Amino acid sequence: YHQGGLTTGAELNRALERVDGEVGRMRLLVEELSLLARLDAGRPLETGEVDLRSLATDVVQDAGVVAPDRAIHLHAPLPVLVTGDRPRLQQVLHNLVGNAIQHTSPGSAIHVAVGRTGSRATIDVVDRGPGIPPEDLARVFDRFWRADPGRGRAHGGSGLGLAIVRAIVHAHHGSVDVRSRAGAGTTVTVTLPVTSPAADTAHVSV
Incomplete structure (x- = not known):
């Protein structure tokens, strides 16, 4: 988008869908790593x-x-x-x-x-x-x-x-x-x- 490669609304929508999907996967990964860190530290459940x-x-x-x-x-x-x-x-x-x-x-x-x-x-x-x-x-x-x-x-x-x-x-x-x-x-x-x-x-x- 910043380089001017998305010229239509449809292209922008597809790009935003991919960004949204990647953000969701990154959020899940961070949550999983955070949980493992808490468990490794022996924090009470x-x-x-x-x-x-x-x-x-x-x-x-x-x-x-x-x-x-x-x-x-x-x-x-x-x-x-x-x-x-x-x-x-x-x-x-x-x-x-x-x-x-x-x-x-x-x-x-x-x-x-x-x-x-x-x-x-x-x-x-x-x-x-x-x-x-x-x-x-x-x-x-x-x-x-x-x-x-x-x-x-x-x-x-x-x-x-x-x-x-x-x-x-x-x-x-x-x-x-x-x-x-x-x-x-x-x-x-x-x-x-x-x-x-x-x-x-x-x-x-x-």
């Missing part, structure tokens, strides 16, 4: 009682709006209560479900399961996508790392999604594990301490 079944229901419904052509199944037969920061835990599940949608074919179903094993709550996000090569599994939580380096941030994200998942889960004294086989899909399991004793329920396998 908001704490309260969080029902993982309710949280997962909201996330699956949101995903259904964003990707209405995808089959996203939820199995959460009972409430599972943990103590934590609900928006951050919701971000964990949003990132995991979003990853599953992004890295699997449109016809591939995604399964989300919430359960409890003893004193630990579990969340599984399971897809039937191409899987992750064994040599890449150790790097999936690295910051800015992507399985496909040829994908730009416009289509492949910032490369911080799983790093944020791990940081938030660790801040809640939990753990996150990825299991994958080439051609057989990927399962991500988040484990968190439950809030209070309750009747044990078997961990759900999808």
Whole structure:
């Protein structure tokens, strides 16, 4: 524009759309880096009682709006209560479900399961996508790392999604594990301490 290369209103509109898109991506990247910096510094999270079944229901419904052509199944037969920061835990599940949608074919179903094993709550996000090569599994939580380096941030994200998942889960004294086989899909399991004793329920396998 400053060099006089945009001579019509249509060209200017297209340029402004691109600028707006880049600003949005930059804002998201700054927010993600800021969150990681706060978590790295050990700053306290908001704490309260969080029902993982309710949280997962909201996330699956949101995903259904964003990707209405995808089959996203939820199995959460009972409430599972943990103590934590609900928006951050919701971000964990949003990132995991979003990853599953992004890295699997449109016809591939995604399964989300919430359960409890003893004193630990579990969340599984399971897809039937191409899987992750064994040599890449150790790097999936690295910051800015992507399985496909040829994908730009416009289509492949910032490369911080799983790093944020791990940081938030660790801040809640939990753990996150990825299991994958080439051609057989990927399962991500988040484990968190439950809030209070309750009747044990078997961990759900999808």
